[in-house]
């Protein structure tokens with residue numbers, strides 16, 4: 001088999017809570033795939049969630065990653081990239097590909113929205129009505145119009161193989177939030193392109209988001225990476241590990257004197273057992 005191209009991967013945590021085992025696994029997968037291909041592993045701090053962002057946590061993340069034995073190159077944090085989000089949103093707006101939505105979550109639920117692959121599928125209430133300018137508006141992707149512009153698209157997951165873009169499970173997702181200059185979908189797609197990421201690694205819980213990201217790459221003329229969605233660590237009940245379920249923070253384990261390199265190796269073994 002041909003050697004894989006040197007991959008550029010990234011780990012992009014948000015400094016609004018400590019890192020846990022699931023984050024460690026994501027970082028290790030990204031790090032190892034870059035290193036074994038002779039490529040680069042990037043760290044990007046996703047710190048645009050204003051009031052919830054705590055700068056001191058970014059420093060904690062760096063200590064955690066070093067403790068796990070990882071080496072990285074740090075690229076600019078999201079808070080330095082707001083102009084690029086605004087420019088992309090403006091370009092999409094000018095082409096009529098996003099529309100304002102003033103709905104609250106309650107209104108979306110009341111409109112009979114069904115659960116999709118990533119929360120409720122927006123029922124399109126605001127698509128055909130002028131928005132009330134007095135209310136704060138988010139901007140949503142007009143997925144039907146986007147699809148008409150892009151035509152059929154395929155994205156490639158290293159594990160699951162080629163995937164035909166299908167936005168039906170996502171619906172008209174938010175690209176510009178009411179309270180922030182970009183949603184996760186828009187920011188991460190632009191950042192990955194700006195950073196030259198060629199292999200997007202993340203947990204399988206974000207698999208469906210890649211349909212949106214591939215669509216945005218086509219609409220905005222961005223380079224299209226490859227994806228690698230890895231299996232998730234589960235707790236003994238088969239639930240995704242989450243901090244609310246009591247998984248200890250990496251920083252706690254580090255400060256308690258646990259051997260981070262050993263933990264990283266244990267996670268690598270566990271990861272193999274997930275078949276991914």
Ligand SMILES: [Zn+2]
Pocket residue numbers: 100101102103124125126127
């Ligand atoms: Zn709406």
